[in-house]
Amino acid sequence: MNPSSPLSSLSLDANDTSQIICCLQRAMRVPDSLIDCSKVAMFLRTRADVYGDRLIGIAGRLSNLRADINMGLLVDPHEILSAAYGIEAELMGWIAALPPEFLYTNVEGPTLSDISSNMWGQGPHPYNNKYHIYNDLWTCHTFNQYRCARIIVSEIILTCLRQLSLNVPAAAISNDLLEHCTRLRNTTRQLANDICASVPYHFSVGNIPTGPFDSLPVNQSYVAGLLLLWPLVLAGATESLNHPLRKWVISCFRLIGHSMGVDQALALVEVLECESGIFDGVGDGDDGIYFRETVSLATNRVLVGTWAS
16 A cells, blocks of 8 residues: 555554544553654644644543543542543534634435435435535544544533432422533534434545445445444444434444445444443433433443443
8 A cells, every 4th residue: 555645644544543442442541652643743744634633632531531430540520520521622622623624515405315326326325314525534534533522522421410410309400401411412413413424425435426335446445434333333322222313323334344344344233233322321301301310321232331331
């Protein structure tokens, strides 16, 4: 592979993010060398690459927070919330300062399903009849890492607020707090929808107007499918069993496994067919969310929350 090619560059960046993803999944601390390496690399890379490196640093701090909570090194809920809100603010600052290279196009329309049947063959139609078009696959992948980080930090905040709320009478929980939690939950749903909207771009890798994904070189389609595993499983985990979004994610994993050659996707189908969502402790009421006293996450083996991982 040519080291200067876009695919090679993507593979190198994906190597850094894959290590952080592994740490996030296992609630492990990110090696200092990885964070330091991304800082040094900022002086050697393009503006767009540097912008992506900033996200790697934020995701590393999020992984370390998750590890400290999981290992019992950080137990005070107020300290946890302070750290989580700090990371959330960093992520919001990151998305607010997008360089022009990171802008993408939203596509939606009533005739999209008819068009998509010609693009993706027997694959799933775009979720909610919407999809995104990015400048390149690396930008798309970077956006999805941002979305994953926002979902995880929201899970930490909501779980912490739920634990605090269950220790006080229901009447003592303020409407402001419930409205705040409802906004957080709605944000996670929008992030999951945005991940789903990125899937058609992965399947066609920028060739949406001209050809189907199965016309791509094998190495490109395989990498595109591999990059979708973590964002898609996390998107599916934001909803409960049998939710339409989760069913759609499962159909994507079947396509990725059978048509793009990524066997891990088929294992994730089994996970999403039997494990509860990571927001199982948060229910939807007529006036917003409410906190459930019991959750079924304890039986999960893959889709685990911060305190249960």
